[in-house]
Amino acid sequence: MSTEHRFGFVTLLGRPNIGKSTLLNRLVGKKISITSHRPQTTRHRLLGIRNDKDRQIVFVDTPGMHAVDKKAQRKRINQVINKTAINSLEGVDLVVFMIGADGWREKDDVPYRAIKEAKIPVIVVLNKLDKLNSKNDVLPIIEHINERVDSLAVVPISALKGDNVEYLLDVITEQLPLERPGFDKDQITDRSMQFLVTELVREQLFRLLGEELPYATAVELQRMERLEDRMHIGADIWVDRDNHKGIVIGKQGEKLKKIGSGARKQINQLLGEKVHLELFVKVRKGWSDSQRDLSLLGYDEGF
Numbered sequence: 402m403s404t405e406h407r408f409g410f411v412t413l414l415g416r417p418n419i420g421k422s423t424l425l426n427r428l429v430g431k432k433i434s435i436t437s438h439r440p441q442t443t444r445h446r447l448l449g450i451r452n453d454k455d456r457q458i459v460f461v462d463t464p465g466m467h468a469v470d471k472k473a474q475r476k477r478i479n480q481v482i483n484k485t486a487i488n489s490l491e492g493v494d495l496v497v498f499m500i501g502a503d504g505w506r507e508k509d510d511v512p513y514r515a516i517k518e519a520k521i522p523v524i525v526v527l528n529k530l531d532k533l534n535s536k537n538d539v540l541p542i543i544e545h546i547n548e549r550v551d552s553l554a555v556v557p558i559s560a561l562k563g564d565n566v567e568y569l570l571d572v573i574t575e576q577l578p579l580e581r582p583g584f585d586k587d588q589i590t591d592r593s594m595q596f597l598v599t600e601l602v603r604e605q606l607f608r609l610l611g612e613e614l615p616y617a618t619a620v621e622l623q624r625m626e627r628l629e630d631r632m633h634i635g636a637d638i639w640v641d642r643d644n645h646k647g648i649v650i651g652k653q654g655e656k657l658k659k660i661g662s663g664a665r666k667q668i669n670q671l672l673g674e675k676v677h678l679e680l681f682v683k684v685r686k687g688w689s690d691s692q693r694d695l696s697l698l699g700y701d702e703g704f
């Protein structure tokens with residue numbers, strides 16, 4: 402192993418929906434974190450490991466940090482989500498603070514406060530550069546951010562299209578210590594296939610269900626086993642109320658079929674083989690406020 406090898410931990414932090422998980426997948430080169438057009442898609446801390454010959458960078462995806470109003474605060478899951486994000490700043494070498502390429506929003510104050518308190522070196526990433534009419538529009542924004550945030554660099558990118566992501570990787574690498582890899586070089590995440598499978602089902606719920614319903618759902622894996630030549634997967638979709646069940650299933654089961662086929666495609670890709678997937682909808686009242694249920698779903702690790 403060359404002595405020039407760099408290794409370190411880098412947390413991705415920012416408000417919900419800014420593109421943290423999209424960037425994580427882009428950096429790792431494989432889809433391991435779910436994404437959707439809705440805020441608060443990510444609920445767990447998840448590691449994505451970028452491996453190259455002379456560097457290993459462990460990226461930490463986090464739930465979007467947000468101000469929780471009094472009503473939402475009552476739900477234990479909302480407290481857990483923000484806390485998970487804050488805890489992900491502990492012991493890392495660097496934080497990538499993500500904001501929009503169109504400039505600072507009030508909502509960026511919440512993650513920024515946590516970053517300042519943590520006293521970790523910061524790189525600011527201005528994401529969704531592709532949404533600007535002209536890339537030059539980002540120049541005054543960079544200037545503004547430079548005045549506002551004490552950071553090592555401000556890097557505009559498009560996580561979705563991949564623009565400038567290789568450059569970002571180089572800027573990050575320079576800041577990491579000269580150290581040998583901390584993980585096997587073929588490892589890309591700390592999460593099990595079982596976990597990733599349940600997340601891919603949850604991704605479809607976030608993409609296909611309307612309004613508040615995705616926030617009232619969770620997914621629990623029931624089985625994942627090879628029978629003859631096929632991987633058979635069974636999972637329960639938890640809903641909070643009786644009337645949610647019918648909505649998730651849809652008229653003549655149409656909605657659930659769509660959720661199932663969307664998830665199956667993604668799982669096929671993840672596992673590199675065709676799987677058999679069965680989904681059941683179960684009413685589990687009050688799960689998002691129950692310590693026991695949240696623990697079962699793994700939402701309280703890292704406390």
Ligand SMILES: Nc1nc2c(ncn2[C@@H]2O[C@H](COP(=O)(O)OP(=O)(O)OP(=O)(O)O)[C@@H](O)[C@H]2O)c(=O)[nH]1
Pocket residue numbers: 415416417418419420421422423424435436437438439440441442443444463464465466528529530531532558559560561562
């Ligand atoms: N146009 C454009 N859209 C993007 C870009 N990056 C992410 N998105 C979109 O923004 C939405 C949110 O992306 P996510 O990666 O799920 O955002 P997140 O920050 O992980 O969100 P939470 O997990 O809810 O905190 C998705 O619809 C993405 O496709 C980008 O560079 N350009």
Ligand SMILES: [Mg+2]
Pocket residue numbers: 421422423435436442443463464465
């Ligand atoms: Mg996310």
